[in-house]
Amino acid sequence: MATKQIIHGIFGDEVPMLEACKKLRAAGIRINDVFTPMPIHGIDAIIGLPRTRMAICAFIYGITGTSLATLMMWYMMVSDWPNDIGGKPTWAYYMAVPAFIPITFEATVFCAAHGMALTYLLRCWLIPGTKAKNPDPRTTDDKFMIYLELKEEQAKKAESILKECGVEEVNFKGTLQIEPKH
């Protein structure tokens, strides 16, 4: 059983907070999370978040939409009940392909957008009825917080780095029991 301490480092401004993040990372300390009142561009690289895989998801959802739309139109307009609309016979898919493009496009966008939104909500577990997981509500107003879970010796080092960077408060919020890895 290892014990980890939960630390909240509260800052009044984004600049010293980012400075502290850089120094913590340089000292080899893992930053668990950062809570800020507004989005800060480029922070993911600074706190060492891995690259988002959302783009890959979007591509897969988009391709799914393209395929579904093509399948649907092929079945409805070509296979099941061929139509001749405005002298554009659909005895084969390619004969009226320009007419199918807008629907293909819309279905691609529809699937990509909805897929991404749902993925985001599920991945963050923002389904209806969930409680806010914000450890300190002041971060929705004017405070910036670095959230750390650290072992004893690292916690000391982190505290001194935070103080050095002009932290306003360092709050110790109890401990976590971590199962040792086998």
Add this chain to the structure above:
Amino acid sequence: MNTEIFTIPSKAKMASFILMGLGLVSIICMFMMDKGNEAEHYHAGTRAWSNVFAGSFFFAALALGAAFFLGLQYAAEAGWSTTIKRVIEAVAMYLPWGLSFLMLLFILGQFLHAHHIYHWMQPGVADPTSEHYDAVIAGKIGYFGVFWWVRTILYMVGWTWFTMKLRKNSLDADKLEIDVNNSFHWKNVKLGAWFMVVFAVTSSTATWDWIMSIDTHWFSTMMGWYVFSGMWISALVAITVLVIWLKKLGYLEYVTESTIHDIGKWMFAISFLWTYLYFSQFMLIWYANIPEEVIYFQTRWESYKTLMWTVFFVNFSFPMIMLMSRDCKRNFFFLMFVGTIIFIGHYLDVIMIVMPGTVGHSWTGLSWMEFGTFFFFLGLFIYVVLNALTKAPLRVKNHPFLQEALHHTT
């Protein structure tokens, strides 16, 4: 090296002169070799004149696109582009040159009848007793003639005035030690917003007047936006390539990777805008199948098929695949490479817009004539733009968003 004030490297100056010389020689050869074929209503020199027109129009439109983009940045109060503002301005500074070429061509066509780019400029088209009488054009003649000239002069004067005024305010702001109330910036915000309003109407109507009237019998309400999206993307490519080149030379070291990424996104997005309009125009005409509209694509389908597909793939599929990922848009080499290819792609697009209406079925495929003319105008464009870049410090001094742009990250 002074990285604030740009000096044209001798190699670049040399290159622009070589391009201009090469182009001039091929333009002269082109005029001498372009023999007519009266049996197919193809007059001597038509292809040569059309090429000169395409070159004049493409680069004038490109500069106009840059002027529009500059106005847009002000109207939207965008911060990210502040560090590259001088480059956008420099590209827009070609506008008077490009418009002068167009004006020269219009005068030569209307008053001296030197070329047959515009069918309606021919004397007697509206006169029922004349052998050149054309009933369709006679019905539209009120829109051409004097009214057309009034509009043309208004566009040219209006656009140039807006562009020069935006530039002048921007330079005047930097002459002050500190611009306390950002007065020049607010002037430009207002000016930019008005320019957007004026441009929204005139970009469409100018396209009808100058481009759509080549195919005088034909009309399409989508043509204006289609040509506009083409000029926008060409302007973005010119800006991107110029910024990256300047960075390579050691200038603009404060332009962040994210700023370049943002222009890359613009290139990607506007490629799609172009595709959307190109395809929509085609699809609606294909679907409605009205003879007087279909004629436009029939000429292209019969005699310009290769060009048509080339333009479509180069300007749509190529940037879509190449610029989709974030890493590609942050890779300078990639952006330069893709940018250069789609730049040529959009020049070919203008060729495809102009040629079928003038040269028609006598078209024999792309040749040295198209490239020669392109080189001449490219050389001139490079020279004028680089010259405009030397006129002011590359770094903007008094701009409320300068700090934001210097720290721009995405």
